Amino acid sequence: MVLSLSPLNCSRPTMALRRLVGHYWASAGGANAVYPALPDGAVDLVIEILPSSFQSWLYGTTTVRTIFPLDSQARYIGIRFRPGCSRHFMRIAARELTDRHEPAQDVLRFPLAEFAERSAEGDWAVGLDDLLSRYLARQPPRTNAIDRAVDLIESRRDTIRIREVASYVGKSQRQFERDFLENVGISAKLFASIIRFRHAARLIRDGMPIAAVAADTGYADQSHLSHEFKRLAGVSPRRFPREAVDFLQDRV
Structure with missing residues (x-):
């Protein structure tokens, strides 16, 4: 089977949400489409919209390069939370x-049902801002020590x-190491x-x-x-520029 990369449209949230949300993204599946993701410490909410139904998942942060298959009949919309900030929206710890x-x-x-219905009719990014x-507004977020650690x-x-x-x-x-793992899902060292x-x-x-990059x-x-690239991206630094994979953060 030939695998192809699915094109992504990325959008920044409203200014009031940027402390918590890195960006939104959307993609159509397409025939045999996949999305390769590199580790970045983020949690994603993924909404799969089919002609007559929708499904949604929360994807935890990854520790290695991961390939996600996409349904050819579906449209995908996602929220990428900033590292450590998914805690404001989930009932479980990021480490789980x-x-x-x-x-x-x-x-x-x-x-999410109301958003899934509205997204088919209007601007999906505006719909996510509103959601x-x-x-x-009902559950105001509070910053903590891990937010400051992530920023540093x-x-x-x-x-x-x-x-x-x-x-x-x-x-x-x-x-600190316990709290970081609980909030971000990986160790502070990783x-x-x-x-x-x-x-x-x-x-x-x-x-x-x-050599200059290493220094x-x-x-x-x-x-x-080279060892770090093979561990986290699955390829050598020399091969990496030819790979059709990047970080969603670099698209916005």
């Missing part, structure tokens, strides 16, 4: 979804010591590795020599960088 998915009705805090805004790790994009992050947010390292990997991947896509992003050497 890592490398897994569950039917949305089992874990989501609000119903989330109405829910958060994302801003560094290179080597960072986990005990330094724990100290920054005012927690013991042991408590999340920091993924953020550094994402930064390196962008530089390689932009044409920077691999710029804090890898011990080119061999270390």
Whole structure:
């Protein structure tokens, strides 16, 4: 079977939601279409809309490159929550979804039926803004120490010591590591590795020599960088630019 990548349309949420939501995305299935996803620490709400029905799932963050098949008859709409922020919308911890998915009705805090009906008639991104805004008006979100930790790790994009992050947010390292896993779904160490990997991947896509990328992003050497790419992307750094796979965050 020949597999093809499904084109995605991405949209940013309204400003009031950007603290919690990275972006929305939409795709049509198409014949034999698949979507390859790279690890990024995010949880996705995925809505599959068929001609006479709809289904929805919450997909946890992944730790390896993952291929998702798409139904050729379906339309897909998704919400990519920022790392650690799915807790505002789910009844379970993010760690319970890592490398897994569950039917949305089992874990989501609000119903989707009304949105699925409206999305066929109007602007799906506006519909998602409205859906989330109405829910958060009833359940206002509160920031926590893990939100600050995620911001710090994302801003560094290179080597960072986990005990330094724990100290920054005012927690013991042991408590911080437990809380991070609970909220984000992966360890803080793995999340920091993924953020550094994402930064390196962008530089390689932009044409920077691999040795220079390794030095710029804090890898011990080119061999270390290559090992991380094979672990997280399933391919070598040299092959990566030719792969039809990227991060949804880079499309908006």
